[in-house]
Amino acid sequence: MTGMERTEIRLAGSGGQGLILGMQILFRALGLEGKRAAQSQSYEPTSRGGYCYSDLILASDPSDYPLVTGLDMIAALSQVGIDRSLPFIKPGALVIVDERLVETPPTGPFKLHVLPLSQRAAAIGSPRIANIIALGALARLSGVCGKDSLETAVCLETPPKFAELNIAAVRAGFAIERLAPAG
Amino acid sequence: MxxxxxxxxxxxxxxxxxxxxxxxxxxxxxxxxxxxxxxxxxxxxxxxxxxxxxxxxxxxxxxxxxxxxxxxxxxxxxxxxxxxxxxxxxxxxxxxxxxxxxxxxxxxxxxxxxxxxxxxxxxxxxxxxxxxxxxxxxxxxxxxxxxxxxxxxxxxxxxxxxxxxxxxxxxxxxxxxxxxxxxPPKGSIHTVERKWASGTEEGFKPYAETDDLVPVMARPGDGHRLHVTGLTHTEDGFPTQKPDLAAHALNRILDKIERNRAEIDKVEQIETKDAGTVIVAVGIAARAARRAVQMLRSEGIRAGLVRPVTLWPFPDEALRAATANARAVLVPEMNAGQLIHEVQRVVGGSAKVAGLNRVDGEPIPPAAIAQKVRELVADE
Amino acid sequence: MNEIARVSDFDVKDYLRLNLMPHFMCPGCGHGIALRSLLWAVHELGIDRNKLAVVCGIGCSGRTGAYIDANTFHTTHGRPLAFATGLKLARPDLTVVVITGDGDCLAIGGNHLIHACRRNLDITCLMLNNEIYGMTGGQVSPTTSATRVTSTTPAGNTEPTFDACKLADAAGASFVGREVTRQAPALKNLIRAAIEHDGFSFVEVMSDCTEIYGRKNELGESAEMILSQKSDMVPDGLGNAPDQPFRPNRMATGILARHARPEYGRTYRERSAELRAGTEG
Incomplete structure (x- = not known):
């Protein structure tokens, strides 16, 4: 391979979990850090709850292939989300799955983190912010983007009335030590 | 700005x-x-x-x-x-x-x-x-x-x-x-306006032949009261079936494009100079091909990419030049084989032309293109 | 007195592209009367020919536009109303008149007709109804009378017909009228009212195809056909009955419907202006 840098990121889960919005927020955060990216997502007539994903490719070459070839990191909020993405996960990749929504965590040559994302979301105030907590955790574990830019991006991409809740979600994700499941 | x-x-x-x-x-x-x-x-x-x-x-x-x-x-x-x-x-x-x-x-x-x-x-x-x-x-x-x-x-x-x-x-x-x-900043975008008649020209002919074969257009209300018809028409815009006039009318609108190719053509070429295998692709398939070229180059395989940005008229000359020294040409496309017909027409027998087709609603990944090129190189 | 002055003032030659003469219509064709009536109305209204746009479709009706010394557009089959919609929206300063035929307007262009009626853009649509596809050699049309022999109904037409005016009215046209070519001054007045109307106007012109339709059905020479328009304009609906001499339905003439509805183009521009004002403020 050439020296081209390329990072492939996926949020996977089910329709209605805010995965596309989540990726938009990460895109925005990376933009604030001066990085260019390409985002794509599942696009088909799926009912709410069906398999859904959103991908982000960070590449030093802006004309590089903009779709997934091998995932460097993924956060999954449903069983179908992780199961359908498994064939694309690179060895050594960062894999985050929700403790409750992914009943059977995947096995493979990657760094697996089973985290109580959805429980934490409910505890903070809304199950709908599990996507943001996942983003925070992903950023914290991978270092793909900083906390400040993620907090700024979440405010830019979501309605002001949810700013406080969303910032809390980012912080909860970054506080990964406290997210680790008990025992 | x-x-x-x-x-x-x-x-x-x-x-x-x-x-x-x-x-x-x-x-x-x-x-x-x-x-x-x-x-x-x-x-x-x-x-x-x-x-x-x-x-x-x-x-x-x-x-x-x-x-x-x-x-x-x-x-x-x-x-x-x-x-x-x-x-x-x-x-x-x-x-x-x-x-x-x-x-x-x-x-x-x-x-x-x-x-x-x-x-x-x-x-x-x-x-x-x-x-x-x-x-x-x-x-x-x-x-x-x-x-x-x-x-x-x-x-x-x-x-x-x-x-x-x-x-x-x-x-x-x-x-x-x-x-x-x-x-781009506002105001920096180059925009082109069509050539308008003033409306006062004597003996104005709406389809008169000009140097660049593009006639001057008249706007309703400006003075020229013109007829526009999908029927084959003369320089004054009215229908004709006279063989010489009909042929002239059609040839002019075809030549209008051919003679101005320098302003119309646009092709991106990547690593084609020494390429033994040239990939020809457009759209998302070309994005995959671009990555495939990088993968192949890192393996020492001399692959290149020709990407017509102006797809029609087809860039015959650019493709002919880019494939002059190629032994194989690969055309990855998300159809059952369309672009390949043009490539075959242009390349002729000077190189082997192969297709890589996908019609299942999924993109062609870079790895598949790279693999196909490796096979073509191995066949030589 | 004024009326007479205007009549004598009108010379159709002033509005024609005389270099295109002799024209293309068959002897006895009613379309020339329709064309003359339109130009007469244009004259009376004092419309600047530079600001007059005539949009035609395909067929004998479609060929009439070329003879008018104005901005004339001979478009594709059935689509003149769609072309005219774009033209009028882009150029509200133009007076836009569509000339179409029974096949052009009601068969291939039927969808565009009903939506043009619904949209209510300020366009005047003249549908020249001669009950036949003349240009292509006399095939049956959506308005061909019952039992008529055409080149595609050798045993006589058995298809029911459209009442174009009822259709236009039902679809929302804010002005609907019908007139016969026999009554050129009345036709002129109707077209004039249609152009003056602020909104979509539909005018059905009962025209005659002597050469193809008349001859095949032994309807007589031009004079006989045009005279029969009087007897055919029956006062009440008898349906498309085979015993009727020529015209299929109740053929009331004059202004048949007129409704005050917002003109689409102006409404759109007003809303857009409000939007811009809101953005700036």
Whole structure:
């Protein structure tokens, strides 16, 4: 391979979990850090709850292939989300799955983190912010983007009335030590 | 002012570019996966004193676009395969009457209703030959969101410059891809206006032959009271069936494109100079091919890419030059084999031409292209 | 007195492209009367020919536009209303008149007709109804009378017909009228009222195809056909009955419907202006 840098990121889960919005927020955060990216997502007539994903490719070459070839990191909020993405996960990749929504965590040559994302979301105030907590955790574990830019991006991409809740979600994700499941 | 970075969806970039190019009229009919363009235009056009209208079908949409353009507006429509099929007759009318217009065709799986939400590249030949009869047309094929923006502007400029319908052809992936786009500062965008008659010229002929073969257009209300017809017509615009006049009329509108190729052609070449294997691709397939070239080069395989940005007229000369020393040419495309026919025509017997086709609604990944090239190299 | 002055003032030659003469119509064709009546109305209204746009479709009706010394557009089959919609929206300063035929308007262009009626853009649509596809050699049309022999109904037409005016009215046209070519001054007045109307106007002109339709059905020479328009304009609906001499339905003439509805183009421009004002403010 050439020296081209390329990072492939996926949020996977089910329709209605805010995965596309989540990726938009990460895109925005990376933009604030001066990085260019390409985002794509599942696009088909799926009912709410069906398999859904959103991908982000960070590449030093802006004309590089903009779709997934091998995932460097993924956060999954449903069983179908992780199961359908498994064939694309690179060895050594960062894999985050929700403790409750992914009943059977995947096995493979990657760094697996089973985290109580959805429980934490409910505890903070809304199950709908599990996507943001996942983003925070992903950023914290991978270092793909900083906390400040993620907090700024979440405010830019979501309605002001949810700013406080969303910032809390980012912080909860970054506080990964406290997210680790008990025992 | 400097340019600014934005994350933009392909279809949205198309709409923003159209407005920036001076488009002030949009007529369309909802169809997946192009509808975001119409939605964006419906929001933006009223703000620039333009007009958006949702017509009763795609036939009416292109008719209204041509009507508005005849009135003097820069006008466009956007659709996908089934709608593009319905537009073919009026597309021919625009070509014949030399009315500038831009048609965005976001390709999805076909034929017929096919796979509305899935990408394909099955309209490559239809975009060139969809309407009946010999006709001039320009088709541009952007491969990134940045290029959708640039090529939509160039489509308007070419259309106004040459009084010819221009099709912007891209697939569902590019349409819905969100990429970082550098938007030029306001006022820095080069836009072209068609040559207008003043309305007072003595003995004005609306289809008179000019040096560049592009006639001067008269706007209703300015003084020249002209006739526009899809019938074969003379320089004064009225129908004729006299063999010499009919041949001259058709040849001029065809030559208008051929003789001005220098202003129309646009090809991107990557690593073709020493390439033993040349890949020819457009759109998302070309993005995959670009990566495949990098993969192959790192293995020491001399691969290169020719990407027609102006797809029609087809870049014969550039491709011939790029493949002069090639032993093999690979054409990856998301159809059963369309672009490959043009490549074979141009390359002839000078190199082996192979296809890599996919018709299942999925993109061709870089690894598949790289593997196919390795096989071609091994066969030599 | 004024009326007479205007009549004598009108010379159709002033509005024609005389260099295109002799014209293309068959002897006895009613379309010339329709054309003359339109130009007469244009004259009386004092419309600047530079600002007059005539949009035609395909067929004999479609060929009439070329003879008018104005901005004339000979478009595709059935689509003149769609072309005119774009033109009028882009150029509200133009007076836009569509000339179409029964096949052009009601068969291949039927969808555009009903939506143009619904949209209510300020366009005047003249549908020249001669009950036949003349240009292509006399095939049955959506308005061909019952039992008539055409080149595609050798045993006589058995298809029911459209009442174009009822159709236009039902679809929302804010002005609907019908007139016969026999009554040129009345036709002129109707077209004049249609052009003056602010909104979409639909005018059905009962025209005659002597050469193809008349001859095949032994309807007589031009004079006989045009005279029969009087007897055919029956006061009440008898349906498309085979015993009727010529015309299929109740053929009331004059202004048949007129409704005050917002003109689409102006409404759109007003809303857009409000939007811009809101953005700026």
């Amino acid at each position: 400097s340019s600014s970075l934005h994350s933009l969806q392909g279809n949205k970039a198309c709409a923003l570019a159209a407005i920036a190019a001076g488009c002030r009229f949009f007529a369309g009919y909802p169809i997946t996966p192009s509808s975001e363009i119409a939605e964006q235009m419906s929001r933006d056009l009223p703000r620039v004193d333009g007009v958006f209208v949702q017509m009763e079908d795609e036939i009416a949409s292109l008719a209204a676009v041509i009507g508005a353009s005849l009135g003097g507006s820069k006008a466009m429509t956007a659709t996908s395969g089934p709608g593009f099929s319905l537009m073919q007759e009026n597309l021919g009318f625009a070509a014949m009457t030399e009315v500038p217009c831009v048609i965005i065709n976001v390709m999805r799986g076909g034929p017929s209703t096919g796979m509305p939400t899935k990408p394909a590249q099955g309209d490559i030949m239809q975009a060139r030959w969809g309407t009946h009869g010999d006709h001039p047309i320009i088709v541009v094929a952007p491969a990134s969101v940045q290029e959708v923006y640039a090529e939509t502007i160039r489509a308007f400029n070419l259309s106004e410059r040459f009084r010819v319908p221009v099709v912007v052809l891209y697939d569902q992936i590019i349409a819905h891809l969100i990429e970082t786009v550098e938007l």
